[in-house]
Amino acid sequence: xxxxxxxxxxxxxxxxxxxxxxxxxxxxxxxxxxxxxxxxxxxxxxxxxxxxxxxxxxxxxxxxxxxxxxxxxxxxxxxxxxxxxxxxxx
Amino acid sequence: xxxxxxxxxxxxxxxxxxxxxxxxxxxxxxxxxxxxxxxxxxxxxxxxxxxxxxxxxxxxxxxxxxxxxxxxxxxxxxxxxxxxxxxxxxxxxxxxxxxxxxxxxxxxxxxxxxxxxxxxxxxxxxxxxxxxxxxxxxxxxxxxxxxxxxxxxxxxxxxxxxxxxxxxxx
Numbered sequence: 001x002x003x004x005x006x007x008x009x010x011x012x013x014x015x016x017x018x019x020x021x022x023x024x025x026x027x028x029x030x031x032x033x034x035x036x037x038x039x040x041x042x043x044x045x046x047x048x049x050x051x052x053x054x055x056x057x058x059x060x061x062x063x064x065x066x067x068x069x070x071x072x073x074x075x076x077x078x079x080x081x082x083x084x085x086x087x088x089x090x
Numbered sequence: 091x092x093x094x095x096x097x098x099x100x101x102x103x104x105x106x107x108x109x110x111x112x113x114x115x116x117x118x119x120x121x122x123x124x125x126x127x128x129x130x131x132x133x134x135x136x137x138x139x140x141x142x143x144x145x146x147x148x149x150x151x152x153x154x155x156x157x158x159x160x161x162x163x164x165x166x167x168x169x170x171x172x173x174x175x176x177x178x179x180x181x182x183x184x185x186x187x188x189x190x191x192x193x194x195x196x197x198x199x200x201x202x203x204x205x206x207x208x209x210x211x212x213x214x215x216x217x218x219x220x221x222x223x224x225x226x227x228x229x230x231x232x233x234x235x236x237x238x239x240x241x242x243x244x245x246x247x248x249x250x251x252x253x254x255x256x257x258x259x260x
Contacts, residue, residue, distance in 0.1 A: 015153070018144070019144040022146075036247075037245055040245040044097035048098055071145075073146050074148050074149070
């Protein structure tokens, strides 16, 4: 269990939020030109990293807005929260 | 190292054990309707299987809301358990495929085979999958039973949708 600081509402228990998977995966610009391998890469292949993971969250029981978060998956410590469209912190 | 990507994500899966009580369940009870999973050990403890957290984590703990949901479901089936105390709880990391089915497969790399991605399943399937995996390695081709669980299904689109089939949270 951890506390997430929603960029719009402030600190809330993480049970108010929904996980939206790995962040910064862009939908292909020309989907009709993709090979099956490229589709598989886009749909299914994830970093699954042990360490700092950039991911999307939705404040589903609050403001219902999406944002991004950098969390260390080895200890669930949240390093930063940033808005959609912003560059991930280094 | 082999340059091969796997469509796996790692998530904490929890289980709980209660204080011991007199024999009351003589089999594993599972309900897909409320997603309860409970059996009783020879020592009398109830062994309760919970679900996974939704997010990637290697912390080997898991969140309280998952336990809450699991206990709620067990109490739907067995209201008499409501005053039982839980003795311990733990979390293990499971590797799970996007379709919640395992990969038991040869790969594009000669001599490299995978039996992985079991997610929340696996324990009862261990002997069977071992036989099929041995067959696959010995013959360098899958047995008819594990052919659908090939690694190429994420490219071909022939997923084995256990999420849909089991109708429970994986």
